[in-house]
Amino acid sequence: xxxxxxxxxxxxxxxxxxxxxxxxxxxxxxxxxxxxxxxxxxxxxxxxxxxxxxxxxxxxxxxxxxxxxxxxxxxxxxxxxxxxxxxxxxxxxxxxxxxxxxxxxxxxxxxxxxxxxxxxxxxxxxxxxxxxxxxxxxxxxxx
Amino acid sequence: xxxxxxxxxxxxxxxxxxxxxxxxxxxxxxxxxxxxxxxxxxxxxxxxxxxxxxxxxxxxxxxxxxxxxxxxxxxxxxxxxxxxxxxxxxxxxxxxxxxxxxxxxxxxxxxxxxxxxxxxxxxxxxxxxxxxxxxxxxxxxxxxxxxxxxxxxxxxxxxxxxxxxxxxxxxxxxxxxxxxxxxxxxxxxxxxxxxxxxxxxxxxxxxxxxxxxxxxxxxxxxxxxxxxxxxxxxxxxxxxxxxxxxxxxxxxxxxxxxxxxxxxxxxxxxxxxxxxxxxxxxxxxxxxxxxxxxxxxxxxxxxxxxxxxxxxxxxxxxxxxxxxxxxxxxxxxxxxxxxxxxxxxxxxxxxxxxxxxxxxxxxxxxxxxxxxxxxxxxxxxxxxxxxxxxxxxxxxx
Numbered sequence: 124x125x126x127x128x129x130x131x132x133x134x135x136x137x138x139x140x141x142x143x144x145x146x147x148x149x150x151x152x153x154x155x156x157x158x159x160x161x162x163x164x165x166x167x168x169x170x171x172x173x174x175x176x177x178x179x180x181x182x183x184x185x186x187x188x189x190x191x192x193x194x195x196x197x198x199x200x201x202x203x204x205x206x207x208x209x210x211x212x213x214x215x216x217x218x219x220x221x222x223x224x225x226x227x228x229x230x231x232x233x234x235x236x237x238x239x240x241x242x243x244x245x246x247x248x249x250x251x252x253x254x255x256x257x258x259x260x261x262x263x264x265x266x
Numbered sequence: 267x268x269x270x271x272x273x274x275x276x277x278x279x280x281x282x283x284x285x286x287x288x289x290x291x292x293x294x295x296x297x298x299x300x301x302x303x304x305x306x307x308x309x310x311x312x313x314x315x316x317x318x319x320x321x322x323x324x325x326x327x328x329x330x331x332x333x334x335x336x337x338x339x340x341x342x343x344x345x346x347x348x349x350x351x352x353x354x355x356x357x358x359x360x361x362x363x364x365x366x367x368x369x370x371x372x373x374x375x376x377x378x379x380x381x382x383x384x385x386x387x388x389x390x391x392x393x394x395x396x397x398x399x400x401x402x403x404x405x406x407x408x409x410x411x412x413x414x415x416x417x418x419x420x421x422x423x424x425x426x427x428x429x430x431x432x433x434x435x436x437x438x439x440x441x442x443x444x445x446x447x448x449x450x451x452x453x454x455x456x457x458x459x460x461x462x463x464x465x466x467x468x469x470x471x472x473x474x475x476x477x478x479x480x481x482x483x484x485x486x487x488x489x490x491x492x493x494x495x496x497x498x499x500x501x502x503x504x505x506x507x508x509x510x511x512x513x514x515x516x517x518x519x520x521x522x523x524x525x526x527x528x529x530x531x532x533x534x535x536x537x538x539x540x541x542x543x544x545x546x547x548x549x550x551x552x553x554x555x556x557x558x559x560x561x562x563x564x565x566x567x568x569x570x571x572x573x574x575x576x577x578x579x580x581x582x583x584x585x586x587x588x589x590x591x592x593x594x595x596x597x598x599x600x601x602x603x604x605x606x607x608x609x610x611x612x613x614x615x616x617x618x619x620x621x622x623x624x625x626x627x628x629x630x631x632x633x634x635x636x637x638x639x640x641x642x643x644x645x646x647x648x649x650x651x652x653x654x655x656x657x658x659x660x661x662x663x
Binding site for chain 2: 134188
């Protein structure tokens with residue numbers, strides 16, 4: 124991917140992220156990701172109905188990579204089934220961790236395919252996927 | 267100055283994270299390696315040649331520390347660091363002597379290590395914790411201390427130099443006040459002992475805590491200095507080898523005198539020896555000279571930053587080599603990652619001072635913390651990078 128396009132997508136999502144701001148709604152699941160390795164601190168909330176992601180929202184303070192990755196991920200996941208989301212998260216994590224992955228399922232998230240060149244930013248890019256995975260596990264455990 | 271003593275500076279880096287930890291000079295590295303290669307042995311239990319060398323160095327470190335901060339050698343306890351030292355003060359001593367309703371005065375700019383132990387003690391025995399007001403520069407004045415003291419005040423526990431604002435508290439005057447009013451005076455010296463003269467006796471300090479790794483020594487070792495008669499009253503938090511004289515099957519036991527009583531188990535011997543070398547090294551340079559150099563660097567940096575319009579500095583007036591700032595509209599971590607691109611090492615975050623945000627109105631800052639081996643050229647490199655920071659996202663993304 125061209126570096127300028129990559130930067131433009133990331134900057135757009137950093138400066139004007141999708142679904143920033145939490146709402147009062149008890150039907151959402153909530154988690155906080157207070158990263159141990161950096162100072163990113165984001166709250167997430169997610170609504171799942173009939174096995175489909177209806178909404179994800181977030182708020183808090185985080186760097187450009189975490190914030191933009193959260194925004195892009197939210198856009199990529201809303202409307203998808205839980206099993207589709209799991210596949211996207213798995214492939215996304217593989218991409219960030221330099222393992223084999225299927226780029227076809229990642230869409231715009233492919234803008235982070237070179238983040239591994241900056242090892243100190245891997246956790247930033249992984250932050251939203253960790254949070255969403257945590258919420259999915261909570262759903263599974265509550266069954 | 268003395269840059270040639272630091273192997274890490276052979277890399278082309280600007281190291282401005284000295285508040286977190288400092289670089290190690292070759293003499294400290296050599297002393298630790300020598301212990302490991304030539305005279306590895308435990309202390310106080312061996313009659314062989316290597317043990318004699320180790321004992322001598324370990325025991326002499328108490329004297330070296332005592333000379334350095336002006337206390338008696340038997341008032342020096344080796345700990346794992348400032349955090350452990352303060353926990354020993356709070357749970358080994360204060361828990362015994364304080365009662366519900368007694369007041370402990372701290373400030374909102376303290377490090378977590380001088381806050382959470384007190385929170386926990388409040389939970390356990392119901393002490394009251396009060397925050398002394400900071401002035402418009404987020405500094406603690408003597409006037410504020412005086413106003414905060416009531417007849418219930420039993421402890422004042424503050425950093426000599428705070429780790430984000432870097433303000434230098436007037437510990438000599440506060441110590442006198444505490445002495446006159448029978449208040450225990452606890453000083454967190456983590457950011458002061460490495461950078462300036464600390465005078466335990468003349469400042470009327472009851473307990474002083476500091477860490478080896480922030481003063482050119484190894485990690486894993488720190489010091490608790492306590493007045494001898496107070497240390498005698500302190501309960502050890504750990505029991506075991508090295509700290510007892512005897513114990514019998516009838517459950518009786520007798521402990522050694524302080525400071526040894528407070529150092530159960532095999533201590534960090536290599537680290538203590540390294541700390542000894544670090545203190546001798548700093549003393550050979552001179553603490554006054556170190557402080558003066560840092561102040562000159564800070565002044566130079568503040569003057570330069572005043573010309574960069576998108577930089578907000580939070581503590582330009584503080585009397586130490588610590589500077590906290592942000593680039594307008596940029597998250598602190600992005601700024602530190604940007605500076606890393608130019609091999610400038612700084613720290614971004616709340617720096618463990620998580621309630622300082624109530625005062626300065628922002629959670630995270632970029633912190634530059636300087637030491638004697640930093641140069642005006644280092645400052646120039648930082649300033650140049652910040653001047654170019656309009657393209658920050660081109661660099662960090």
